[in-house]
Amino acid sequence: MQLTCELVALTIRDIRDDGPEPGWTPLSDKELDAIVDRIEGEAGNDPLLIFAYGSLIWNPEFEPVGRHRATAYGWHRSFSLRIERWRATSDAPGLMMALERGGQCDGIVFELSAERRRQDLRALVAREIKYREVKDMVRWLSVRTEHGTRRALTFWASTKRLGLTSPLPAEQASSLIAAACGQGGSCAEYLHKTIVDLQAEGIRDRNLWRLQALVAADIIARKRA
Template identity: 35%
Template sequence: MDEFWVFGYGSLMWNPGFEFLERVDALVHGYRRSLCVRSFVHRGTRDSPGLVLGLDRGGACRGMAFRISPDKWDEVIDYLRARELVTNVYLERRVRLQFAGGRRVEAVTYVADRDHEQYAGTLDAFEAARVVHEATGQSGPNDAYVFNTLAHLRQMGIRDQWLEQVVSEVERLRAA
């Protein structure tokens, strides 16, 4: 491997937690950003799980790619594994990314494990909003996580219509 890239689709985009040489808008085909992972601790409980982002099969996802210096490869992969594989709800995968202009690179990313107990499956925006509206965990209300995620995506110029629908529905539930 000549280059080491990491693909982020959620908080990793604005809070990577590691040194990088370059950050580039990137698109991955075959996966989509989704609130498909149940949170039993940070954004919910076992009795009332919240939802957090996962990269799930189907569609495409715009995110950020980070190029890592060769002398940092081991350090960054160790950091990512400690951050992303705490409950093993994510699987480490290599994916092909496309940059503006057509350049393609291979990157490491973390996708939702559909066989894990925390995998919530494909939810429509209304069901996801109901779960998000009701859940709170050690790190606070689930809706704060979702609103913060959407705000960061917008700041980065990334449009996620499904997540926008979820937020609109949560706002409707708050007002009811």
């Protein structure tokens, strides 16, 4: 992999917390509980599965009772959500990964504990969906597993109707990723961790491998400039 740990280290800077994402409205506790209520109602008595395709794989922050490989057909990973906080700033905006329509996406499904379901689900929604404008990017997908086709919840699944994401040419995306860093780390670090963890799961995403090479070249060019 061209995007080495040494190159990623060059993108890390000490950035202070600048508050909420500009132009987005933080969710209230009432709105958060309403999302959790809706999800629990839609799940009913069935096991609640979470489809992870990025950072949730390597940092779920809950203890699942089951974990399996899964494939979501009709969706693919894409650095298509522009951000100005967490791994970016307003001066150096970055990109976060979302699911976009088309292709297929290999990932992991986690099963939430029945005993801790609401507690873990609420913490997960609070972590992933902090703003009112993106609450509709929580959705159910059909995923294929070794146990057959299952329904799983996922985060940051985009549609054209929402208009929140905009896939960019790889060269343009790589330039943003190479430059962006915020209080939570850099976008290059996020890309690197995702690829490494996918590789550990035996998953190779061609788009991400191409992107990491472009990001590595951008970081090297910035260092030489």
